Amino acid sequence: MPTTVPQGIKDDIKLLKSAAVHAGIIALGFFRTDMRTWTKNITSPVSEADIAVDNFLSGALRAARPDYGWLSEETADSPARLEHRRIFIVDPIDGTRGYIRGEDSWTISLAVVEDGVAVAGVVYAPARDEMYVGGLGLGATCNDVPLQAEHARSESPLIPAPAAVHHELATLGLSYTKGPAYPSLAYRLVQVAAGKLDAAVARRGAQDWDIAGADIILSEAGARFEDVCLGTPRYNGADTRHAALAATADISLLSPLCDALRVVYGCPQPDSDNPEPQA
Structure with a gap:
């Protein structure tokens, strides 16, 4: 049965796209x-670019939707966001290390989240002129071309991962x-949505x-995206961190990926120390 498109989402997508283009120029x-x-x-x-982009996005998006909450990597968090059903979740520059080094695959990641x-x-990857977009019930696109995630390579799946995860996947015989x-x-996640990677993971x-911006793009392109400890990721909770994550369009890869990630990173316990915020 077709997914019902939430009210106002088409207008929100137009707003996000426009804001992303202007943020990219900055x-x-x-x-x-x-x-x-x-x-x-x-x-x-x-x-200083992270801060300049965050200041622009905060002003533009919050002025356009004053009833939405706000969560951004570069804005001090406020518990007031928990009172909103709809919220903007923003990473002004995702991949700052690469951005500072002059690499071109950094992105501006924007999302609207409703009830988690x-x-x-x-x-949006400005230096590569690639804009990935997804909306619930509206599909996913890159530069307005529809995306359909699929197994990209029949014999040797292409999977980027940290060295410890590679070691564990080798141990599992993958x-x-x-x-x-x-x-x-x-950017890694939306390459799965585009069929250019067979899987991607996060520590x-x-x-x-x-991850919120990429999540809906993955889903609308037909890929699976899971928190390996809790299942489907949820957003705008009191704690914004996640356990290890796996994205793939090849269902046969999901189990070994999740197994390897749980071995390497474990699962957070309610009273344990907070995990390091590494992607």
Whole structure:
């Protein structure tokens, strides 16, 4: 049975696309220049471009939808967001390390989440001129061309993953090819939606803003995306972090991927220390 399109989602997608284009222009203005950079939370890099893009997106999106909540990597969190059914979840520049190094696969990742579920998303790679879009019941596209996730390589699946996960997959006897290590998690995920990767994974500790935009694009393209400990990811909770994650259009890969990720990263316990926010 067809999915009912939530009210206002088509307009929200137009808003996200427009905001992403303008944010991309801002980010490209700093790209490959001698911009200021620093670190937060000891190890996470930040650039002045991250802040400039966040300031623009906060102003543009919140002014257009004042009744929506707000969660962004570069904005101080507020429990007020928990009072909203609909919320913007934003990563101004996903893949900041690569962005600072001058690599071109960084993205601007935007999502609208309703009652914990991603219903609209845009993942925009300005330096590659690629805009991935998904809306609940509306399908997924890249530069307006429909996406249909499918098993990209019949004999040797292409899978990027951290070294420890590669080791565990080898132990499990999975035959595959190691894929490219894009710094942007959102970009890796939408490559699964586009059929360019057979699977993508994330370490334990990814945040809502890392994955919400890509989530709806994966779903609408027909791919599976799972928290290996809890199943379907949920968003805008008190804790925005997730266990390890796996995305694939090849159902035969899902079980070994989830098994390997659980072995390497385990599952968070209610009273355990918080996981490191790594994507």
